[in-house]
Each structure stands twice: as structure tokens, then as C-alpha cells.
């Protein structure tokens with residue numbers, strides 16, 4: 001009989017992983033949650049969350065993450081800081097390869113989330129010098145300045161509204177002539193005097209000697225090109241799954257998001273996926289939390305039946 005380090009290893013401490021950890025700890029499973037950065041996932045860079053039930057006034061993403069972490073730890077969840085490099089997935093034994101050791105577990109939950117997509121417009125050169133993916137982190141640097149935001153989803157619209165607390169003007173550049181974001185966010189953006197919509201337009205590059213001075217745009221209908229004078233450029237054009245360690249055993253969709261069924265079971269028995277890393281029609285804190293709960297209960301059933 002093989003000895004396992006853990007019943008369950010959870011990869012990623014965003015809302016999905018923390019909820020899975022809470023449920024697994026309550027089920028008295030021998031569980032470890034691994035997080036390579038700060039627990040909380042993408043919500044720690046979200047200024048304000050107003051659609052997570054139970055907080056009628058809204059709550060900052062950072063505070064919500066802290067509460068989730070505290071609740072799970074108080075239930076007995078152990079969280080370690082470690083980066084997962086690869087997985088070896090056999091029938092009953094799951095190996096999680098870290099920098100300095102390899103852990104064994106009966107079951108895994110992958111809740112490693114997603115990261116902002118890049119556009120290839122100079123992100124590497126201008127990161128920290130005008131290009132940003134995080135308004136909560138960087139908006140104060142643009143006090144009374146003009147900035148460009150790119151995207152038409154919830155993130156672009158919500159974060160553009162946040163930017164207007166600091167910037168004097170926000171050009172919101174979107175490749176189509178209607179937004180994808182929730183209607184309530186659209187209403188707020190359209191009512192905000194500091195936001196100017198730039199429709200049917202893509203950003204083709206940025207320039208500036210020490211930081212950004214201009215953002216080059218092209219109208220996709222007329223092909224007209226021009227440069228917006230701006231000192232910041234925030235990119236919110238969607239996300240890519242954090243699955244660099246995954247290998248070929250676990251099936252994904254064409255974009256790399258992990259396929260899982262209603263029980264969060266992936267193509268590999270005993271390996272579950274939860275939250276933004278999963279091929280899911282909605283990526284919200286509330287859906288991530290639901291995924292995490294289901295994944296933990298499914299892992300518990302899987303282990304019982306081993």
C-alpha cells in the first residue's frame with residue numbers, strides 16, 4: 001500500500017482554492033493548499049466587489065480574500081507558498097513537483113486561476129513605465145493624467161471607472177461598437193464625464209522615451225490611424241489559464257482552460273478543476289466559490305471509493 005503525503009493537494013489560493021480548502025478541512029481530509037504568490041488570486045487586485053452575496057455595501061477584493069483565507073485557516077487548512085512545476089498523474093498516485101521536493105496525494109484540485117492576456121504592444125518594455133494590468137495597483141500614479149484603457153468586458157469597464165478617481169481622462173478603446181460588460185457597469189461608464197469611448201478601435205502600439213507619451217490606435221472600420229496623447233495604458237482584454245505545469249494528461253479546451261464535468265472531474269480520475277482555470281461560461285467570485293465546494297466534495301467521494 002502506497003503512503004501518500006496528503007489526501008488532497010489544492011493548487012491555487014484564489015476564491016475557488018480557498019473554498020475547496022475550507023470544505024476539505026471541514027471534512028477532516030489531510031489537505032494542503034499551495035499558492036505561488038499571495039493568497040486571494042485575482043480579487044486582491046480588484047478594487048471593489050459588489051456582486052458577491054452577503055456584502056450589500058460591497059467589499060474590497062483584498063478584504064474578501066483575507067476573510068476567505070482566515071476562515072479556511074481557522075477550519076484547519078494549511079497553506080504553503082510554493083510554485084508547482086509539473087504533475088505526474090498515475091492511476092491512484094498524483095505527484096506534484098515543486099522546486100525542492102515532490103509531494104504525493106490521492107487527489108488534486110487545480111484552482112490555479114487565470115492571468116491577464118497580453119496584446120504584444122510593448123508590454124515587456126513598458127511594464128511599470130506606463131503599461132499596467134492593475135488599476136488598484138497603479139491608478140494613483142496617473143493622478144490628473146490622461147490614460148488609455150483597452151477592452152470591453154467587465155474588467156475593462158469596472159477598472160476604467162475606478163481609474164477616473166485619479167486620472168483626469170480615460171479613453172476606453174474597444175474593438176467593437178458595443179460593450180460586453182454587465183449593463184450596470186455600462187450605465188456607469190456612459191454616465192461618467194471622464195470616460196470617452198473610442199469604438200471600433202484597436203491599439204497598435206505605444207511610444208515614449210522614459211514612459212508612455214502616446215498610444216497608437218487604428219479604427220478597424222475606416223483604417224484611420226492616430227495617436228492619443230496619454231501617459232498610461234491599461235490592458236484588460238481577457239485572461240489566459242494558469243496551466244503551465246499541467247502537462248498533456250488533463251484535457252483542455254482550445255484556449256487551454258481545463259475541461260471538467262458538473263462534479264469538477266477532469267479527464268483524469270481524481271484530478272478536479274475549479275474556478276477561472278476551468279472551461280466555464282462565467283468567471284465570478286461566486287461561481288469560483290461554488291466550483292471549489294463541489295470539487296472538494298467530489299475529491300472526498302473519490303478518495304472514499306479508492
Ligand code: NAP
Pocket residue numbers: 051119150151152153154155156158174175176179180202236237238239281282283284
Ligand atoms: P472578457 O469578458 O473576456 O472580455 C475581454 C474583452 O477584451 C472583450 O470585450 C473583448 O472584445 C476584448 N478583447 C479580447 N481580445 C482582444 C484583442 N486582441 N484586442 C482588443 N480587444 C480584445 O474578460 P474580462 O473583462 O477580463 O472578464 C473575465 C471574466 O471575469 C468574465 O467572466 C467577467 O464577467 C469576469 N469579471 C466580472 C466582474 C464583475 O462581475 N464585476 C469584474 C471583472 C471580471 P469582444 O467583446 O469584442 O470579444
